[in-house]
Amino acid sequence: MTTSFYDRVAAELVDIDAQGLTKPERVIASRQGPVIEVGGRQVLNFCANNYLGLAGDERVVQAGIEAQQRWGAGTASVRFICGTLEIHKTLERAIADYLGFEDTILFAAAFDANGGIFEPLFGAEDAIVSDSLNHASIIDGVRLCKAKRYRFANSDMDELESRLKEAREAGARNIVIATDGAFSMDGYIARLKDVRALADKYDALIMVDDCHATGFLGPKGRGSYAHHGVEVDFVTGTFGKALGGAMGGFICARKAVVDLLKQRARPYLFSNALAPAVCGSSLEAIRIAQGDEGDALRSQLTANAARYRAAMTAAGFDLLAGEHPIIPVMLGDAKLAQTLAARLLESGVYVIGFSFPVVPRGAARIRTQMSAAHSFDHIDQTVAAFTTAGRELGVI
Structure with missing residues (x-):
């Protein structure tokens, strides 16, 4: 058996360690x-x-235990086969109502939400304009999509406008601006008021990853867009941070968008449904967060x-x-x-x-x-x- 592959892996690990x-x-x-x-x-x-300090909160823990006792450890299935429980629908309704959207689709991880949003909604005729500091999951999600890609320097509104103008002049059918609501490595909050103004000027949609904002930014913790008092088209988020600290992701959007994602989003179609314990804990965390x-x-x-x-x-x-x-x-x-x-x-x-x-x-x-x-x-x-x-x- 050849050892060249394993030798290369070992050498790369040594190099990583040498660089600290x-x-x-x-x-x-x-x-x-x-x-x-x-x-x-x-x-x-x-x-x-x-x-919000809710990951170890006894109420959140007990809500998860009670959900697991009622619904079991998991569904042993994806959602569209026999994996949709009543508690999944309850959680989808709760997060949509909390964040002010028509509907929600759940994912096993927030990474999957960002990985699954672009490809079903945008094709080769469309354009995605992405902030340079966006999370790796957005970058990977964009790569899976055939839409034309544009990039602008972090929160640089002049460059964003230039990219939007390029996309519009190139004949893009739909343009979506993709940005973190709060950039995870730096703690910067996106300039969503300015993004909203440019989106209106160039007839673009706005997608915001609010993983590091939901629950604590804006009125009642509704997120970065609420912090700035603007509306956006799609919000992705997680139950793995402020809202209980477990895991799982979601996309909030109009009902028709969610309906299409439930038919076409591959991470949703081919992943087991979110565990009942996660749903129970997340519901309790949402209850606390919005009060x-x-x-x-x-x-x-x-x-x-x-x-x-x-x-x-x-x-x-x-x-x-x-x-x-x-x-x-x-x-x-x-x-x-x-x-x-x-x-x-x-x-x-x-x-x-x-x-x-x-x-x-x-x-x-x-x-x-x-x-x-x-x-x-x-x-x-x-x-x-x-x-x-x-x-x-x-x-x-």
Whole structure:
């Protein structure tokens, strides 16, 4: 048997490690929350997408248990064969009503939602104009589609207008602008008011991935488009972040669009239906998020982000500007990011260094993320640990 393939794989792993790009998995021995158990120790967790702190909430957990007890572990089927449960329809109605759309289609993962939205809706006669910082799932979804592709620099409205003009002059039947609502590696919020104005000018549709916005941005946490007070055509999102932290994705749109996606979207047609436990937990998380308690959690999240950002800036760290609870600590060097993350874990703070290919080369960082479940004391302890380690490593 030839060994050349395996030799090449081993050599590539060695090269990845030499560049400081290895991404180790650290095993967590507790529920997700502001404090987790790693390596037999309790550490502060500042790198989860648990924005509202609901992933370990007992009500969310129990709702999932009750759903599994009633509906079983899973459907053992895709939706159109014998995999559509009443709870799937309930969840589709709940998220559509919450976000203000006619209908919703569920997916096993948010990656699948972005992977499945373009190909059924747009063909070779159409055009997709995509932000350069869009999530990998959007990029892959666009690649699966035969529509002509255009790209514009992150939130550069002049370049977006140029691409829209090119597409329109090239005779595109339909144009869709695709953008993250909040860009996951940087914490930037898309300029959707300006995007809306250009879409109206060039008769374009708007698709927004709101995975890092649903539940906590905008009035009642309805997302980035609600934050800006505009309407969009398609919203993709997840139950794996603010809305319970489990997994699963969705697309919200007009009913006719959802009906077509249910006939043609391959990740929907060829994947098992979302597990009942995920549906139950997500329904409870939506209930909490859209109520008065959700308002209180969003206020706490905003206060936590402001406190952390101010303290880290005062300590001398280079942070990307913004108002999102994603707050990247910029370091540049991949090995330095890994070393600082390891030093912080020793000090009782769990964060992760991000490097290529997750972010561009030379733009390594530690992406810190706030949660409504963090206390001010958690934040102050984390800033102190960053400051001590940063001074020891010459970062500040």
